[in-house]
Amino acid sequence: DAGVIQSPRHEVTEMGQEVTLRCKPISGHDYLFWYRQTMMRGLELLIYFNNNVPIDDSGMPEDRFSAKMPNASFSTLKIQPSEPRDSAVYFCASSPRLADTQYFGPGTRLTVL
Amino acid sequence: AQSVSQHNHHVILSEAASLELGCNYSYGGTVNLFWYVQYPGQHLQLLLKYFSGDPLVKGIKGFEAEFIKSKFSFNLRKPSVQWSDTAEYFCAVNGPTGRLAFGKGNQVVVIP
Numbered sequence: 001d002a003g004v005i006q007s008p009r010h011e012v013t014e015m016g017q018e019v020t021l022r023c024k025p026i027s028g029h030d031y032l033f034w035y036r037q038t039m040m041r042g043l044e045l046l047i048y049f050n051n052n053v054p055i056d057d058s059g060m061p062e063d064r065f066s067a068k069m070p071n072a073s074f075s076t077l078k079i080q081p082s083e084p085r086d087s088a089v090y091f092c093a094s095s096p097r098l099a100d101t102q103y104f105g106p107g108t109r110l111t112v113l
Numbered sequence: 114a115q116s117v118s119q120h121n122h123h124v125i126l127s128e129a130a131s132l133e134l135g136c137n138y139s140y141g142g143t144v145n146l147f148w149y150v151q152y153p154g155q156h157l158q159l160l161l162k163y164f165s166g167d168p169l170v171k172g173i174k175g176f177e178a179e180f181i182k183s184k185f186s187f188n189l190r191k192p193s194v195q196w197s198d199t200a201e202y203f204c205a206v207n208g209p210t211g212r213l214a215f216g217k218g219n220q221v222v223v224i225p
């Protein structure tokens with residue numbers, strides 16, 4: 001199994017630009033999670049999906065952030081417009097059940113100048 | 114909501130020393146417990162987990178953890194660390210909603 005796949009691995013953009021992060025979960029996993037990791041705030045859950053449906057988006061910082069899961073094998077996290085304080089590593093994780101092991105992708109390191 | 118506490122956020126020790134990282138949680142119901150490790154520049158990887166059964170759990174790379182229900186704790190231990198154990202360690206526990214909550218992590222540095 002290829003594990004959770006994320007792209008791009010690194011993204012450098014300028015303030016105000018739109019950023020789209022992509023995730024392919026492990027096949028057969030019903031749950032998909034988006035996390036953000038920074039030195040200051042640690043690991044934060046942004047949103048998670050169950051069977052492609054967003055269940056809890058209370059961690060999404062503000063309306064500039066949006067996430068979609070159009071099918072079981074693909075999810076996107078979009079930031080529009082991006083700001084320097086969005087600079088972080090964004091991880092996607094998937095799990096077969098809600099309280100089960102989460103498998104993390106390699107992450108996308110986002111730098112907003 | 115579930116809260117997970119990890120103390121001693123920064124730990125520095127020498128090779129061959131013993132390591133113990135504490136993890137305490139607040140939810141009193143049935144819990145699933147996890148320790149994840151994040152090596153420098155990498156993603157989180159599962160170190161070990163406890164769902165039920167023997168409260169002493171053996172994980173990869175010589176790590177083990179003990180679930181003590183009465184103390185709401187799931188402490189991680191390794192008798193003799195190596196330089197390659199330098200990493201950040203995260204405890205995670207499911208809460209009343211079932212969703213995992215992660216602690217803030219312990220940054221461990223092993224000096225050769």
